[in-house]
Amino acid sequence: MRVGLEHYLVVSAVLFGLGLYGVLSRRNAVAILMGIELMLNAANVNLVALNRYVAPGAVAGHVFALVIITLAACEAAVGLALVLAAYRTLETIHVDEINVMKW
Amino acid sequence: MGELVAFLVLAALTLVPAVVVVTSRNLVRAAMALIPSLLGVTGLFVLLQAEFVAGIQVLIYAGAIAVLILFVIMLTEGGTGLAVRQVNTQRWPGLAAAAGFVAALVAVLVRTPWPAGSGTLPAGTTAAVGEAFLTEFVLAFEVSSLVLLVSLVGALVIARREP
Amino acid sequence: MPAVAWGLEILRATVATVLLFTFLAVVAAMFGVLAERKISGWIQSRLGPKHVGPQGLLQTVADTVKLLQKEHVTPVNADPVAFNVAPLIVPVAALLAWIVIPLGVPFGVLLIGRDLNIGLLFFVAMTSLIVIGVLLGGWASNNKYSLLGALRSASQMISYEIPLALALLTPIMLAGTLSTVEIVDAQRGGFLGVGRWFLFGGGHGLGGLVVGVLAFAIFVAAATAETFRTPFDLPEAESELVAGYFSEYTGMRFALFQLGEYGELFAMAALSSLLFLGGWHGPGFTSTLWLFVKLFAMVFFLMWVRWTYPRLRLDQLLNFTWKGLLPLALLNVLLTGWVLV
Numbered sequence: 001m002r003v004g005l006e007h008y009l010v011v012s013a014v015l016f017g018l019g020l021y022g023v024l025s026r027r028n029a030v031a032i033l034m035g036i037e038l039m040l041n042a043a044n045v046n047l048v049a050l051n052r053y054v055a056p057g058a059v060a061g062h063v064f065a066l067v068i069i070t071l072a073a074c075e076a077a078v079g080l081a082l083v084l085a086a087y088r089t090l091e092t093i094h095v096d097e098i099n100v101m102k103w
Numbered sequence: 104m105g106e107l108v109a110f111l112v113l114a115a116l117t118l119v120p121a122v123v124v125v126t127s128r129n130l131v132r133a134a135m136a137l138i139p140s141l142l143g144v145t146g147l148f149v150l151l152q153a154e155f156v157a158g159i160q161v162l163i164y165a166g167a168i169a170v171l172i173l174f175v176i177m178l179t180e181g182g183t184g185l186a187v188r189q190v191n192t193q194r195w196p197g198l199a200a201a202a203g204f205v206a207a208l209v210a211v212l213v214r215t216p217w218p219a220g221s222g223t224l225p226a227g228t229t230a231a232v233g234e235a236f237l238t239e240f241v242l243a244f245e246v247s248s249l250v251l252l253v254s255l256v257g258a259l260v261i262a263r264r265e266p
Numbered sequence: 267m268p269a270v271a272w273g274l275e276i277l278r279a280t281v282a283t284v285l286l287f288t289f290l291a292v293v294a295a296m297f298g299v300l301a302e303r304k305i306s307g308w309i310q311s312r313l314g315p316k317h318v319g320p321q322g323l324l325q326t327v328a329d330t331v332k333l334l335q336k337e338h339v340t341p342v343n344a345d346p347v348a349f350n351v352a353p354l355i356v357p358v359a360a361l362l363a364w365i366v367i368p369l370g371v372p373f374g375v376l377l378i379g380r381d382l383n384i385g386l387l388f389f390v391a392m393t394s395l396i397v398i399g400v401l402l403g404g405w406a407s408n409n410k411y412s413l414l415g416a417l418r419s420a421s422q423m424i425s426y427e428i429p430l431a432l433a434l435l436t437p438i439m440l441a442g443t444l445s446t447v448e449i450v451d452a453q454r455g456g457f458l459g460v461g462r463w464f465l466f467g468g469g470h471g472l473g474g475l476v477v478g479v480l481a482f483a484i485f486v487a488a489a490t491a492e493t494f495r496t497p498f499d500l501p502e503a504e505s506e507l508v509a510g511y512f513s514e515y516t517g518m519r520f521a522l523f524q525l526g527e528y529g530e531l532f533a534m535a536a537l538s539s540l541l542f543l544g545g546w547h548g549p550g551f552t553s554t555l556w557l558f559v560k561l562f563a564m565v566f567f568l569m570w571v572r573w574t575y576p577r578l579r580l581d582q583l584l585n586f587t588w589k590g591l592l593p594l595a596l597l598n599v600l601l602t603g604w605v606l607v
Contacts, residue, residue, distance in 0.1 A: 003110045008147065009212040011114045015121055015144075017205030022125030024197030030176055034124050034137055037168065041144050044160075050217075052151045057222030059231045062156050063240050066232065069156075069163055070247045074254035076168045080175045081262035087179045088264075096191050105272055131348060131405060138398060158387035166394030170424060173401050177413065227383060229444060 008049035016042035027094045029083045033076065040072045109150060117143030134173050141165045155229040282379050286364055294532040295525045296326040302569055309573045336517035341408050344514070348406035353519040355399030356526035360533065363392035367536050368447050370546045370554030376447065377554065385446040386438060389537065390431050393492065393530065397423045403523070407514035415513070418580055423492060425587045430488035432595035436481035436602045437541040440468045446537075450545030465542040473605040480598045482542045484591055486568075489534035491583070493527060495568060497575040498583055535564035 015038055022035025044065045051061025087093050090100070116139055123136035141164045148157035225231040236244045300315070300323065307314030315322035340349055365379030366388050382388050397420050404416020438444060441452040441464075453462050465482050467474020491498035515523065539545065539560035546553035578586065 001104075001107055003106050003150075005217055006213050007110060007114075008151070010209055011117065011147070013205050013208040013212060014118055016208070017201045018118070018121045018125050020204060021197055021201040024200065025191060025194045026125070027191045028130060030172060030179070031125075031130060031133060034133060034172060037137070037164070037172075038121055038124065038140070041141065041164070044156075045144060045147055048148055048151050048153045048156060052153070052220075052224065054217055054220045056220045056224045059225065059228055059235055060240075062153050062228060062232050063235050063243070065153075065156050066159060066236075067240075067243050067247050069159060071250060073163055073168055074250050076171055077258040078254050078261070080171055081258040083175055084178065084262045093179055105269075129345070131345060131402075135348060135351070135402065154382075154384050155387070158384045158391055161391035162387065162394055166391060166397065166427075167424065170397050170401065170420065173398070173405075174417070174420070177401070177405055177417065229384060229387075 005049060005053040008045060012042040012045040012049070015039075015045070027096055029086070029093045029095055030080070032095065033079050033083075037072065037076065040068060044068055106150065109146075113143050113146035113150065115143075116140075117147065130176050131173070134169065134176055137172065138165055138169050141169065152224050153228060155232050279380065283365070286379055287361055290361060290364060290529050290532070291525065294528045296330070298528045298532065298565065299326050299329070299524070301565070302572075305566065305569045306573045309570070330521065333517050333521045338519070339514075339516050341514050344408045345406045348402045350519075352399050352403035352406055353515060353522040355402065356396055357522050357529060358526075359392050359395040359399065360526040360529040362395075363389050363533050364529070364536075366446050367533060367540065368450065368545075370552070370557045372552055372554050378447065381445060381447050384444050386434055386444045386449075389446075389533075390427070390434065393430075393533075394424075394427055396526065396530065399526070403515070409514055412513050419494065422494075422498065422580070422583060425584055426488045426491040426498075426591075429484050429587060429591040429595040430492060432592070432599055433481045433484040433488060434541070435599050436477055437464045437468075439599075439602050439606060440464055440470070440474075440478075446540055450540055450547070453544045454547050463542065463544040465544075467605070470605050473601070477598060477602045477605055478542065480594070481602070482538065484595050484598065485538055485542070487591060488587075489538065490568060490571065491587070493531045493534060495531070496572045497577050499572075499577055531568065532561070532565065535568060536561050539564050 019035045019038030019042060022038065023032050026032050026035065047061040047065045047068070051059065055061065083093055086098065090098055092098065118140075120136040120138075120140040120143070124133045124140060127133040127136065141160065145157045145160045145165070148154075148160060303325070304314035304322070315325040318324045318328045340346065366382055366385035368376060368378035368381070370377055400423065401416050401420045404412045404414075404419070407413070437449055441449040443449060443452075449464075453464060453468065455462055462469045463478075465478045467476070467478040470477075536557075539557065543560050543564075545560075546557040
């Protein structure tokens, strides 16, 4: 039985769902960021699999995946810097306790 | 046959630690489980003949982003609160939403008649990716380098201790 | 590929890997530790170990036996999973990096784990995985000095990875490939047998000489910092923070950390002799012998540097990389491109 495109798409869909569950249900800001990284990885698997099976003449999927990896690194850096700054000021990084609005 | 076995092993290596990442109460253990998940994705890339992307994935994701996450967990004492509740009130609606989304996505993706591609991947994807970045996708290349610069400076400014 | 050929390939890869790791454990760890002690003794005008075996050659065997029979102590509140996994990650990542290092072409048979076409990218990626083992080891020890040592060590390692990778770009651009075997092949021949070495610019004249020497200097500096050797060994000097991130490890786990460090040291020395000093090309001798001569010359040089210079403070060390080595490495990449055009 050959490994087809559907196998990779199912794996990336399940990985995306796990990342989505992590983002929606965790309290700690760093744990939410880990869920986001899982979702970005699922998108990368999707892109590279589609490049290999549907459009193998060029490497556009690889290029797109590399740009996503770069932007994921940028977003992780800025997000974690925000988490550190929030921890220093508010003494907590549980997102349901961070509420500095007046009402 | 060998490819199917390799695919199943790599898919398990990707998905089982991902479950640990999103459900573990110990944050350091969740961060530790992120690393085999990323290495499983690397294996899937190698199976898809995308060796350059696989190398970059290990170098940047497992070697830099995972390290950054571990650093911040250790600096914000997130790993010591085992008695601290780690899931918020949206747990069951979140699970339902994620499961529903995955079911819809799988149903759509499996039923789409994907066109079979013509042509073959270039033998050395490194050279092909480099050439693509400098000819067809040069705008994306330059913009992403600008984004890297801006986020580098931004992260430094945000995380700096006020003197 | 039919099943038999696939099985044979797996068998060959397994045998090659087992041989490689045995070679590393015997040569790198045992011989390297002994060589370090003898060389340090010679530089400091004293004799090194000389009681165990002829001229002290069995010293490391005695050390290993001693370490094997020590008690495994796990601190009380340590996370058991992280505490036990960390001393596995460091040597495994360092040994995985050896898969792409060729050891010569004796009798026409290429001795290498696997000649990947992204060989150098794989090497840099594997050495960047060592940081994870360092961080987990420091965290899992449940000891604030270990944690501080681990954070310092990890920040030093990730800072020096960037000039390391950028310095590697020069031989990659000069040879036009990421594969280690092809880079060595591109250095064959030339004036007196050394004219096409990438240290001297691979036959591109004066500009090539400047670029090659600069890239070699940056690579050796970054490699010294990556393997925590003086003058960059603040995180694990005995007079600082006890022993840094591996303070709480006893017996064989400590030996595993040391195996990882010496394996990485030999890997960096091997890579610098492959990429800059012509690999296994040399007049006369068999290829593997020439490679080992260059490898041990580099290792001797690194050990000589260790026992000659004082160590840098952590902020001086980080300033040196971010404000000194990194702009220099970027400038070097630019100059290489200019020389090649």
